[in-house]
Amino acid sequence: KQEVTQIPAALSVPEGENLVLNCSFTDSAIYNLQWFRQDPGKGLTSLLLIQSSQREQTSGRLNASLDKSSGRSTLYIAASQPGDSATYLCAPRGNMLTFGGGTRLMVKP
């Protein structure tokens, strides 16, 4: 059974900092990995999808990397803004989509 861990669980930073959110998973037999964002009381918004054959995927200020063999993914957020405040969730996709506990990010003005 896939187990997903996200570190740190919570992060508070001043605006403008570059951030790294970490995700580790136990079963490397995955097709892809998705990063999601969840605002309080809202649903999950897909940020990035990185295929198992890819090493990196970029969207704007976001960059996700994947090392399937070691069971790790990172989400890099450049020049953080208060609007980036949310919970970020990673989900490796094998037969099913399994979630970590998320990283709760607060970016202070």
Place this chain on the structure above:
Amino acid sequence: DAGVIQSPRHEVTEMGQEVTLRCKPISGHNSLFWYRQTMMRGLELLIYFNNNVPIDDSGMPEDRFSAKMPNASFSTLKIQPSEPRDSAVYFCASSAQEAYTEAFFGQGTRLTVV
């Protein structure tokens, strides 16, 4: 496309009552997931359908929970009888059949059992 549509958005019911949550996946998507989210346990996968067939229901907590997908455009999650500990946000997600495609989530149903 309107995305994944869930109804109702909010449901308040009394303990012992039957509750039915509904989901309309994105047109053309063949995979459908039901999740439950609580503060204590995070996002838990309840059941996964592929081509309307339940593939894995190991996450369904007990016999009080049942899910159906009578066709490619509709799924239900039923709780009977409901209990206060079932209070949570229930999400539905869908993706195209190929496992390398992106999954999209609905806005969720917030269930409160009093």
